[in-house]
Structure formats: C-alpha cells, structure tokens
Amino acid sequence: MMSPKLHYYVLILIIAALGWGRGTLLAEENPGEFQFDERTVLMLWSQDSTEASSGSAAGTADQFSQYLLQSLRSILTRAGYSPGETITLALPSANPLETAITKGQEQRIRWVFLASIQVSEMNLSWNIGIYDAKRGSLRASDNFSTFPGLSALPAIDDSCQNLVQAWLGAIAQDVAIVNLTENAQQFSGPQEDVEIWYGSKDTGVFAGMIKQGALEGLYIPFPEGKPLTIEAWKEGYWPKTLVLPKGVTDQTVRIPALQKRASSVWGLGTGTGKLLGATYLYRWYPVPDRFFLRFDNSLWAGYSFTPNAIPFWHDELRIGVGLYLQNAVDGRLRLAAGSALSGVISVLPSSEKLVSRSALDILVEPLWVSLEYHFPRWALTGELRLPYAAGSGFLKQGWLESSGGGPFFFMGVLIK
Amino acid sequence: MMKSSIRAAMSFMIGFAVLAINSCDLFKEDMFPAYLGHEEARISLSELRQAAGVPETARLETIRTLEIPALNKGYVVLTFYGFFSPPYQVFLDGKSLAVLKTFTDVGNGRFLMYDAGTGILIRHFNDILVLEPESLELLDTKTGVFGYYVSNYFDDPWFGIRKDTNSIFLIGMHSGNVSYLKVNIDGSNNWTGASASQKDIFFTYPSSDAADFYIQDLYIAADSGVYLLLGQKESDRGYLFRWNTAEDFIGDLSEGSAPLVAPTTNNDYKPTYIQVPKGKDGSGYVCRAGYFRTYRDRTSVIERYRYDTAQASLIDSFSLPSNFQGRAAFFQNGDAWVLFDEGKQTLHLMRGWW
Numbered sequence: 106m107m108s109p110k111l112h113y114y115v116l117i118l119i120i121a122a123l124g125w126g127r128g129t130l131l132a133e134e135n136p137g138e139f140q141f142d143e144r145t146v147l148m149l150w151s152q153d154s155t156e157a158s159s160g161s162a163a164g165t166a167d168q169f170s171q172y173l174l175q176s177l178r179s180i181l182t183r184a185g186y187s188p189g190e191t192i193t194l195a196l197p198s199a200n201p202l203e204t205a206i207t208k209g210q211e212q213r214i215r216w217v218f219l220a221s222i223q224v225s226e227m228n229l230s231w232n233i234g235i236y237d238a239k240r241g242s243l244r245a246s247d248n249f250s251t252f253p254g255l256s257a258l259p260a261i262d263d264s265c266q267n268l269v270q271a272w273l274g275a276i277a278q279d280v281a282i283v284n285l286t287e288n289a290q291q292f293s294g295p296q297e298d299v300e301i302w303y304g305s306k307d308t309g310v311f312a313g314m315i316k317q318g319a320l321e322g323l324y325i326p327f328p329e330g331k332p333l334t335i336e337a338w339k340e341g342y343w344p345k346t347l348v349l350p351k352g353v354t355d356q357t358v359r360i361p362a363l364q365k366r367a368s369s370v371w372g373l374g375t376g377t378g379k380l381l382g383a384t385y386l387y388r389w390y391p392v393p394d395r396f397f398l399r400f401d402n403s404l405w406a407g408y409s410f411t412p413n414a415i416p417f418w419h420d421e422l423r424i425g426v427g428l429y430l431q432n433a434v435d436g437r438l439r440l441a442a443g444s445a446l447s448g449v450i451s452v453l454p455s456s457e458k459l460v461s462r463s464a465l466d467i468l469v470e471p472l473w474v475s476l477e478y479h480f481p482r483w484a485l486t487g488e489l490r491l492p493y494a495a496g497s498g499f500l501k502q503g504w505l506e507s508s509g510g511g512p513f514f515f516m517g518v519l520i521k
Numbered sequence: 522m523m524k525s526s527i528r529a530a531m532s533f534m535i536g537f538a539v540l541a542i543n544s545c546d547l548f549k550e551d552m553f554p555a556y557l558g559h560e561e562a563r564i565s566l567s568e569l570r571q572a573a574g575v576p577e578t579a580r581l582e583t584i585r586t587l588e589i590p591a592l593n594k595g596y597v598v599l600t601f602y603g604f605f606s607p608p609y610q611v612f613l614d615g616k617s618l619a620v621l622k623t624f625t626d627v628g629n630g631r632f633l634m635y636d637a638g639t640g641i642l643i644r645h646f647n648d649i650l651v652l653e654p655e656s657l658e659l660l661d662t663k664t665g666v667f668g669y670y671v672s673n674y675f676d677d678p679w680f681g682i683r684k685d686t687n688s689i690f691l692i693g694m695h696s697g698n699v700s701y702l703k704v705n706i707d708g709s710n711n712w713t714g715a716s717a718s719q720k721d722i723f724f725t726y727p728s729s730d731a732a733d734f735y736i737q738d739l740y741i742a743a744d745s746g747v748y749l750l751l752g753q754k755e756s757d758r759g760y761l762f763r764w765n766t767a768e769d770f771i772g773d774l775s776e777g778s779a780p781l782v783a784p785t786t787n788n789d790y791k792p793t794y795i796q797v798p799k800g801k802d803g804s805g806y807v808c809r810a811g812y813f814r815t816y817r818d819r820t821s822v823i824e825r826y827r828y829d830t831a832q833a834s835l836i837d838s839f840s841l842p843s844n845f846q847g848r849a850a851f852f853q854n855g856d857a858w859v860l861f862d863e864g865k866q867t868l869h870l871m872r873g874w875w
Contacts, residue, residue, distance in 0.1 A: 377547065377550050378550050378551055378552035379551070379552060380547050380548045380550065381548055381551075405551075407551030407552075407553050407555055407557070407558055408548070408549070408551075408558060409549050409555045409558050409559070409839070409840065409874065410548065410549060411559075411837070411839065411874035411875075412873075412874060412875065413559060413856070413872035413873060413874060414558040414559055414872075414874065415558050415559075416558065417551065417553060417555075417557050417558045419551075419552070419553060449552075449553075451553060453557055453558075453560065456561065458561050458562065458616065458617075459560060459561050459562065466553075492552075496865075499553055499554065499557060500552075500553060500554075500865075501862070501864035501865040503844070503864070505552060506842075506843045506844055507550060507843065508549075508550045508819075508820045508840060508842070508843050509819045509820055509843065510819070510820075510843045510844075513552065
C-alpha cells in the first residue's frame with residue numbers, strides 16, 4: 106500500500122511528466138534531466154565495526170548508528186523535509202559521491218545523506234555527507250571522532266545540527282528549490298456535484314466535489330507560485346480545464362458553470378413574419394454541440410388588425426441541418442449556420458363570400474445563420490432566415506423578404 | 522435545475538412577447554401577403570385570359586371599377602393592349618371576379634361611363650358603344666363620336682359626365698393636356714363630338730399649364746359633389762378639386778378659355794381644392810372612403826387620407842408585401858377594392874380595411 110504522501114509525490118511526478126503548465130513541481134532547469142523529489146531526503150548509512158572483535162562492541166556501534174540516524178531524521182523534520190527511506194549499505198562506500206548520486210537518481214530523490222560510522226573499543230567516528238543527486242555534487246559534510254561513551258551522544262546531535270544547517274545554508278541560494286504550499290485550495294461554483302480533479306479526470310487526482318457551492322480541495326503539497334492545471338467534470342456536461350496561474354493560493358477559485366452536453370434540444374420561439382404564433386423546434390445532435398439536424402414546426406396567423414380582415418392560418422414544417430462554426434463546443438456565444446427546407450400549409454378560411462382555400466408553399470433556405478447565447482441548460486437564439494419560395498402556393502416565386510426588406514428574424518429559447 | 526431553466530426561458534419569452542405587443546405593427550407582419558386576409562375573390566390572369574379569350578400577347582393596361590347603384594351591381598373592367606392583338610375590354614363581376622363579357626377593338630383611352638338614362642358607355646374604335654347595365658348586351662352604337670379629324674379627335678378619354686339631355690362632357694388627356702370633349706346629342710339621338718378643348722388649371726398666362734397635369738380620378742359623391750384628381754407632372758403632389766354640383770363642374774370646364782381655378786366672371790363655378798401627396802407610381806384614387814395612394818418607404822403600403830379637411834391628413838394605411846408590384850382600384854361608393862399582384866399575376870377583390 107502506497108503511503109498518502111507518496112501518493113502525492115506520484116501525482117506530482119505525473120503532472121510534471123505530462124508537462125502541464127510551465128511550473129512543473131520539480132527541477133526544471135533542464136527539462137531533459139531526471140525529475141526529482143526535492144522535499145524528501147534519502148538516507149544511506151554504513152557501519153564499520155570490523156575492529157570490534159567482540160559482539161558487545163558491534164551492539165554498541167549499532168546503538169550509536171541508530172542514534173545518529175534518529176537525530177538526523179528529527180532535525181530534517183523540523184526543517185520541513187521528509188526523511189525518506191533509510192538504506193543500509195553493507196560496506197562503507199569507496200566512492201561515496203557516486204554511490205549517493207546513483208541511489209538518489211534511482212529513487213528520484215535529490216538529497217541523499219550518506220553516513221559512515223566507525224566504532225572501535227576506544228573510538229567512535231562518523232562522517233556524514235549530503236549529496237545533490239541532481240547536480241552530482243556534495244553540498245555539505247561533517248565528521249567527528251570521540252570516545253564511544255555517553256558523552257558521544259551530544260556530540261552526535263551537535264554534528265547533525267551543524268550539518269543540516271550548513272546544508273540549508275548551502276541550498277538557500279539555489280533558485281531551483283521550490284517551496285510547497287501548506288494550504289488546501291478552496292473552490293466555489295454555481296453548480297452542484299461538479300468534480301474537481303488536479304490534472305485531468307483520466308490521469309489526475311480527485312480533489313473533491315462541489316457541494317452547496319463550495320469545496321475544500323484535497324491537500325496536496327504543490328509548489329508555490331507554479332501554475333496548476335485542474336479539470337472540472339460533471340456527468341452529462343462538457344468538462345472544463347482551468348489553469349491556476351499561481352497554483353494553490355488562499356484565494357477561492359470560482360469554477361464556472363459547465364455547459365450541458367447537448368445531444369438533443371427543444372425550444373420555443375417566434376419571429377418577424379409570424380409573431381401571431383409560435384415555433385416549436387427540436388434539434389438532434391449526431392455530434393454533440395457541433396452538428397445537428399433540426400425539425401421546426403410553426404403555427405401562426407397573419408392578421409392585419411383592420412376591419413373586415415380575417416386571420417390567414419399557416420403551419421410550417423421545416424427540416425434542416427446546422428453546424429456550429431466556432432471551435433469551442435461549450436462556448437457561451439455561438440454562431441451556427443445551415444440550410445433548411447420547409448413546407449407551409451396555408452388556409453384562408455371561408456368568409457361570407459369566399460370559399461375556404463388552402464395551398465402548400467415550398468421554401469428553400471440555402472443559408473440560415475443563428476447567434477446563440479448559452480447558459481448551462483438553456484440558450485437564447487436569434488436566427489436570420491432568407492427563404493426562397495418556389496411559388497407553388499400563395500407566395501410568388503422568389504426570395505421572401507420581411508415587410509421592411511431583408512431577412513426574417515427568429516428569436517427563441519433552447520432547452521437542453 | 523431543469524425547472525429553473527424552463528422558468529428562465531419562459532420569463533424571457535414573456536418579456537419578448539410584451540416587447541412585441543408594445544410595437545403592434547410587428548404583429549401585422551406576415552411571411553405571406555397580408556392582403557390575403559382581406560380577400561373576397563381571386564382570379565389568376567391566366568384563368569382570366571382563358572375565360573375572356575384574351576391572348577398572352579395582350580398586356581393588362583388599366584383596371585377600372587364601375588358601379589350601377591340602381592342595380593346594386595358593380596363591375597371590374599380591365600383593358601388589355603398588345604402589338605399583335607386588338608385591344609380588349611373585359612367586364613368582371615364586381616362581387617366574384619367572374620368573367621362576364623369581353624369587347625375587342627375598344628379604341629384608345631380609358632373611357633368608361635355609366636349614364637343612368639342611357640347605359641354603360643365604352644369606346645369602340647371611334648364609336649361609343651351603349652351597353653345594357655345588367656346584361657352588358659349591346660343596346661346601341663354611337664358612331665363617329667371620336668373622329669380622325671382635328672375637330673373631334675380625343676386621344677385619351679377617361680370619364681364622362683352628363684350636362685343635360687343635349688350634351689355629355691368627356692374628360693381626359695389630349696395632346697398631353699388636360700382636356701375635355703363635348704358630345705352633342707341632337708333630337709334624333711345622334712351623337713357628335715365637338716372639338717376637343719384644352720383646359721388650363723391655375724393659369725393661362727404667360728403660358729398654359731394644362732400640360733403640367735394629368736388626370737388621375739373622377740368621383741361623383743352622393744351629395745352631388747364632383748371631385749377631380751389631377752397629378753402634377755414632375756412633382757410629388759397632386760390636386761383634388763371639388764365642385765358642389767356636376768353643373769358647376771361642367772360650367773367651369775366649358776367656361777371659355779378661363780382656367781379651372783382662377784377667378785373669372787362667374788366664381789360660382791370655381792372649385793375648392795387641396796394638395797395631396799402623389800402615389801409612388803403616380804397614381805391616386807378618390808372615393809367615399811378617402812383619398813388613396815400607394816407609397817413605399819421602408820415598406821409598401823396603401824395610404825388613406827381624409828380630404829374633407831383643409832389639408833389632406835393620413836387616416837391609416839394598408840400593408841403590402843415589401844417587394845410588392847402591382848396596382849389597385851377602388852369602388853367609389855362601396856367598401857370593396859381591387860388589387861392586381863403583378864408578381865403572382867393574380868387579381869384580387871378585396872374588402873375595405875376602413
């Protein structure tokens with residue numbers, strides 16, 4: 106079972122590997138190099154007690170070694186670093202730099218502490234080096250020798266303290282060292298049950314789900330000030346990828362409302378030339394929010410509101426295709442265009458002297474254009490249409506124009 | 522979520538509807554010709570040609586209406602002209618647009634007159650045919666009223682008005698001037714056209730203005746008032762003159778060389794008049810319901826004006842399709858009118874919108 110912190114580091118490595126954003130968590134001077142964990146310290150140690158012939162001397166050496174390692178762990182923790190795995194080397198390394206670098210690169214851990222302890226009946230000595238596996242260098246070291254008694258313990262503590270301080274001082278000027286955030290990111294959003302993922306839903310880590318408009322994201326020690334990519338996801342909606350330019354901050358990130366992924370839409374509206382009536386429309390999207398087939402039915406009356414006028418009834422059945430012209434499938438403002446064909450059955454009711462008559466007019470629209478403003482689950486649509494009448498019924502053959510000239514304007518709402 | 526979306530959408534629709542209601546004219550717009558809501562009868566020109574025997578080569582020239590009050594009857598009279606066919610005059614029923622009768626060789630001009638004591642008068646070559654008002658059967662032929670001689674040649678008669686038992690005045694255009702022709706009737710009921718006389722309108726000196734005007738319409742109202750509508754050439758206006766009686770009108774017409782309007786020895790004859798805006802196609806119509814003209818600005822409309830006031834004032838208008846091309850004619854004492862849709866090649870009998 107992977108420890109929770111290791112889990113985070115794996116995530117960090119994934120994010121870094123995918124190269125999302127400029128601010129990958131780990132060292133970035135040379136993108137082609139290994140990516141290192143910079144907040145964990147790998148500890149290597151060896152013990153040479155071959156001069157101690159007796160078993161009691163070897164046991165004493167073990168106690169001093171454990172004490173030294175424990176002292177180092179304690180000081181590192183207080184300094185904000187995580188003591189990582191402790192590896193025992195069978196023999197003191199003949200080439201400690203090479204050993205440290207090799208182990209560090211294997212583990213993808215930049216800082217490697219290599220301690221070598223020698224114990225004899227009259228002498229306890231140790232040598233600790235802190236190596237930079239990324240740069241392949243020794244950043245600090247300390248060694249000491251004393252009588253292997255109780256008086257050696259304070260000396261071990263002092264040595265470890267001095268060493269860590271020297272190391273921190275040495276790396277303080279190192280710009281590649283990143284500070285990790287200590288806060289969880291806060292999110293808010295207008296939609297419920299929106300999942301927030303660090304990275305993407307497919308490969309990232311689940312940060313949480315917005316409930317009652319808010320979410321405290323799962324804490325992950327992301328580097329401060331580095332861009333962070335997140336993805337908002339909800340079933341049936343278009344996911345949205347956001348980049349937090351400064352990474353995790355104490356500012357609440359507002360997740361915008363996600364647009365419903367439309368596979369079918371219905372709507373209502375009316376327009377010039379048919380204001381005394383309404384249009385019911387249905388769209389089916391073979392390619393969601395990209396390409397659709399449309400079926401409109403309009404019922405309206407022509408009436409001049411003058412004495413002796415009778416209403417002139419029309420029913421139009423219109424079929425067509427449409428295509429959204431912009432790249433974003435979840436944009437708020439969308440432009441669509443398409444073609445359509447319709448048939449209009451018109452009935453002029455009988456009057457005192459006139460026998461009722463009816464006719465079918467065929468209209469062809471090579472091009473219609475609509476501009477839509479989308480909310481998550483509905484949209485406003487305005488459409489311009491310039492039909493060509495075949496002249497089969499009441500209309501004469503030719504382009505139809507609104508009374509003021511130009512195309513007819515339709516306005517309506519779409520329910521997703 | 523779904524309910525709130527629908528609620529928001531419905532709110533928008535209601536808002537849009539309220540906005541639209543506030544501009545009621547929008548509701549009058551129809552993708553289809555709005556005039557169809559006033560249609561009472563309809564005939565396509567091809568049907569009409571077939572029924573009347575008018576060939577395709579003959580073009581529809583004039584649309585006139587004629588009312589026979591005594592019979593409660595009306596006719597729509599169409600004239601067709603063509604290079605390769607004789608002129609035709611087709612009488613349609615004023616209530617159904619059914620083709621009733623066709624006359625050929627009707628001669629020049631738009632002459633059409635109903636004389637209560639005589640019948641319906643139309644031109645035929647240089648003759649005048651007298652038709653029985655109900656059956657349209659030929660009752661009589663008055664030959665040689667319009668001769669080829671200078672003395673009685675009259676190239677575009679429009680209307681006729683009876684002065685007395687011995688004379689009828691025909692009003693029309695002759696040589697580009699507003700003119701009249703007196704038809705004398707002798708004791709044997711022989712009709713003879715006198716010489717056509719130009720009629721000046723506002724002045725005679727320094728030159729006649731008869732050529733500056735053309736005839737648009739003539740209306741004899743129920744109160745015996747006579748309205749003559751003249752359009753002014755090269756202008757966007759016309760003049761509507763009113764004489765209180767036919768006698769005044771004829772007296773004014775026949776008053777020597779004096780203009781219609783300018784004061785002369787007998788001012789009793791002189792009309793009152795108002796300016797009216799001309800139609801875009803130069804047409805104008807006057808009848809009981811008002812003065813009508815076609816107008817096209819942003820839209821195509823027929824405007825109706827009051828003319829019983831000091832200035833013509835717009836009463837209302839009737840919308841036509843934006844790209845409408847055609848003509849109208851109005852029954853002068855009825856509520857019906859006729860509309861010819863040139864695009865659809867259909868003739869419509871319409872109910873009045875007033």
